[in-house]
Amino acid sequence: MSKRVGIFVSGGGSNMRALVEDMVGDHAARAAVVVSNNETAGGIAWARAQGIATEVIDHRPFGEDRASFEAAITAALAPYDLDIICLAGFMRVLTAGFVTPWQGRMLNIHPSLLPKYKGLHTHARALAAGDADHGCTVHLVTAALDDGPILGQAHISVQEGDTASMLADRVLEQEHRLYPAVLRRFAAGETAPLML
Numbered sequence: 001m002s003k004r005v006g007i008f009v010s011g012g013g014s015n016m017r018a019l020v021e022d023m024v025g026d027h028a029a030r031a032a033v034v035v036s037n038n039e040t041a042g043g044i045a046w047a048r049a050q051g052i053a054t055e056v057i058d059h060r061p062f063g064e065d066r067a068s069f070e071a072a073i074t075a076a077l078a079p080y081d082l083d084i085i086c087l088a089g090f091m092r093v094l095t096a097g098f099v100t101p102w103q104g105r106m107l108n109i110h111p112s113l114l115p116k117y118k119g120l121h122t123h124a125r126a127l128a129a130g131d132a133d134h135g136c137t138v139h140l141v142t143a144a145l146d147d148g149p150i151l152g153q154a155h156i157s158v159q160e161g162d163t164a165s166m167l168a169d170r171v172l173e174q175e176h177r178l179y180p181a182v183l184r185r186f187a188a189g190e191t192a193p194l195m196l
């Protein structure tokens with residue numbers, strides 16, 4: 001029986017797409033549902049076109065009430081009987097109330113070499129710090145933002161004249177290599193960090 005994966009997106013969903021496209025053949029997992037807080041997320045349209053189930057839970061009607069937003073996600077997920085959640089550019093902070101029951105089964109990709117640059121604007125911060133080495137990290141999600149055990153990292157070198165958007169493009173290419181490779185191993189029970 002394949003493991004059942006839910007992928008959470010807020011935007012274009014290029015990482016989600018890389019994960020879905022890798023979940024074929026002898027991969028131990030398959031995409032069961034794509035979840036978004038944003039009906040217009042490009043990733044939702046793509047998932048629908050592939051015939052993958054989608055669930056959209058708009059966070060805005062919930063205002064500051066994160067617990068109710070998260071309860072709505074939990075209710076929407078129930079029919080899918082998920083084994084693994086992959087956050088892939090999901091731009092809402094999830095609280096301990098949601099994260100704790102999923103601990104050890106929920107992954108995230110972050111565009112920095114964690115523990116450096118948790119949060120936003122990672123590429124500009126790497127440039128401002130004069131880093132020669134930059135990249136992305138896949139980690140298990142804990143209640144602390146962009147924290148939790150590291151499952152893999154991929155590196156790029158920062159070149160003279162690079163802008164934040166140039167770094168973002170090159171890191172995203174590495175995200176598309178790293179996340180599928182980590183999920184493939186994780187679904188097969190391998191949690192030793194993968195360093196690309």
Ligand code: GRF
Pocket residue numbers: 009010011012013014015016088089090109110111172175
């Ligand atoms: C990626 O850089 C991801 O690491 C960050 O948001 C971006 C999402 O891109 N958290 P996409 O939606 O997967 O194309």
